[in-house]
Amino acid sequence: MRAVVQRANAASVSVHDSIIGQIEHGFVVLLGVTHEDTWEDAAYLAKKIVHLRVFEDEQQKLNLSLKDVNGSILSISQFTLYGDTKKGRRPNFMKAAKPEQANELYLQFNRFIAQEGVHIETGAFGAMMDVQLTNSGPVTLVMDSKEG
DSSP: OEEEEEEEEEEEEETTTTTEEEESSSEEEOOOOOOOOOOOHHHHHHHHHHHOOOEOOOOOOOOOTTTTTEEEEEEEEEEEGGOSSEEEOOBTTTTTTOOHHHHHHHHHHHHHHHHHTOOEOOOOOOOEEEEEEEEEEEEEEEEEETTT
């Protein structure tokens, strides 16, 4: 399972020009699922992301977690994170999980975030979405459950 985590001052996701999710302060998480991923991968990434210390403390050091700053998460499914661009000019998405498996694990990841006590908003799985964010810092990290 792969996540791109972007610290945001504000973010929203729209489908057909209607906002379906938005946050004011926290993370935008783009989440990709591959064939080998399990609930353990979803639990690992959810816990890691919630406790990731990338918010400034009073000395301006990146020392506070999402929970410490009472932040939220905007979670977006993103199968293109498993796009392979090594050959040719069109990405190959064979490493991305099939929609049924990917959706199940995406939903479970979101439940694990909520169980951590973090407010979560989501996009619409499989939909064409417009995501807007004000990246704070900018702070952007790529995380993979298989790379611990």
